[in-house]
Amino acid sequence: xxxxxxxxxxxxxxxxxxxETQALLYRLSLHAELAAHGGVQVVEREAIEAVxxxxxxxxxxxxxxxxxxxxxxxxxxxxxxxxxxLPTEGGTILFLRLVDTxxxxxxxxxQAQREPGTTIPAMCIAMAGRIVREVVKLQPLAAPVVRQDDxxxxxxxxxxxxxxxxTSWSLVQRRPIASEGAGEFRDSPAGTVQIxxxxxxxxxxxxxxxxxxxxxxxxxxxxxxxxxxxxM
Numbered sequence: 001x002x003x004x005x006x007x008x009x010x011x012x013x014x015x016x017x018x019x020e021t022q023a024l025l026y027r028l029s030l031h032a033e034l035a036a037h038g039g040v041q042v043v044e045r046e047a048i049e050a051v052x053x054x055x056x057x058x059x060x061x062x063x064x065x066x067x068x069x070x071x072x073x074x075x076x077x078x079x080x081x082x083x084x085x086l087p088t089e090g091g092t093i094l095f096l097r098l099v100d101t102x103x104x105x106x107x108x109x110x111q112a113q114r115e116p117g118t119t120i121p122a123m124c125i126a127m128a129g130r131i132v133r134e135v136v137k138l139q140p141l142a143a144p145v146v147r148q149d150d151x152x153x154x155x156x157x158x159x160x161x162x163x164x165x166x167t168s169w170s171l172v173q174r175r176p177i178a179s180e181g182a183g184e185f186r187d188s189p190a191g192t193v194q195i196x197x198x199x200x201x202x203x204x205x206x207x208x209x210x211x212x213x214x215x216x217x218x219x220x221x222x223x224x225x226x227x228x229x230x231x232m
Contacts, residue, residue: 001141001142001143001156001157001161002161003040003041003160003161003162004039004040004041004078004079004135004136004139004141004161004162005040005041005042005043005078005079006034006040006041006042006043006078006079006080006081006098006131006135007042007043007047007048007079007080007081007101008027008030008031008034008042008043008044008081009027009048009080009081009082010027010081010082010083010084010096010097011023011026011027011082011083011084011085011094011095011096012082012083012084012085013084013085014084014085014086015087019085019087022085022092022120023085025120026085026094026120026124029120029121029123029124030081030124030127030128031044032124033121033124033125033127033128034128034131034132036128037128037129037132038132038159038162038164039132039135039136039162039164040132040135040162041160041162055067066104078100078101078102078139079098079099079100079101079107079135079138080098080099080101081096081097081098081099081131082096082097082099083095083096083097083110088113090113090115091113091114091115091116091118092113092114093111093112093113093114094110094111094112094113094114094123094127095109095110095111096109096110096111096127096131097109097110098110098131098134098135098138107134107138108131108134108138110127110130110131112126112127136162136222140221140222140223141157141161141162141163141220141221141222142219142220142221142222143155143156143157143161143163143219143220144156144218144219144220145171145193145205145207145218145219145220146218147207147215152204153193153204153205153206153207154202154203154204154205155169155193155195155202155203155205155220156201156202157201157202157203157220158198158199158200158201158202158203159198159199159200159201160200160201161201163195163198163203164195164198165195165197165198166195167194167195167222167223168192168193168194168195168223169192169193169194169195169220169221169222169223170189170192170193170220170221170222170223171189171190171191171192171193171207171208171209171212171218171219171220171221172187172188172189172190172218172219172220172221173187173188173190173211173212173213173214173217173218173219174186174187174217174218174219175188175217187219187221188211188212189210189211190209190210190211190212190218191207191208191209191210191211191212192207192208192210193205193206193207193208193220194206194207194208205220
């Protein structure tokens with residue numbers, strides 16, 4: 001299993017230095033809420049800025065797709081969270097975009113307006129939940145499930161990868177397709193997996209096997225991925 005990694009770069013202020021303090025508070029709040037929510041690993045802005053300096057780029061260069069692709073090659077992050085903060089008569093509007101670092105394609109866009117009386121942390125809690133849900137849909141986890149000698153089941157993914165306690169996953173049996181190229185396979189539905197105890201890199205799980213030909217080549221698919229019977 002590969003962890004979902006998001007580099008939190010936004011938002012930035014469109015009103016110059018006067019609004020940058022507020023934008024910084026949004027970034028810090030979003031980073032904290034994304035990290036606390038679970039499901040993703042968050043790269044701090046400071047790490048991105050160090051890469052920008054190494055590449056002789058500035059934050060404004062992130063508008064260039066070629067610059068984002070170059071950054072993506074140097075960072076473990078699969079996605080960049082960038083965006084803008086705009087003041088309006090009705091309240092501050094937050095625009096965020098989730099960008100694929102390899103292709104520079106905008107994967108999802110988010111918008112929220114901060115009404116008078118709403119705190120920045122409260123707004124960021126709701127926004128972080130929306131972002132994580134979309135990231136999970138975009139990059140659902142898949143991990144092998146093995147039966148140990150004492151009869152317990154172990155899934156080979158944990159907190160580091162974004163597994164959340166108490167969730168239910170789909171169980172499939174993954175078989176290679178001999179007639180296709182190396183590494184291609186087909187999934188067959190085999191039951192369900194319930195996450196019981198999450199460790200850093202593994203999970204204790206309960207498994208309800210239904211339809212598996214044997215208790216080998218079993219994989220758990222995070223719900224949201226759905227059953228994928230096609231060749232992967």
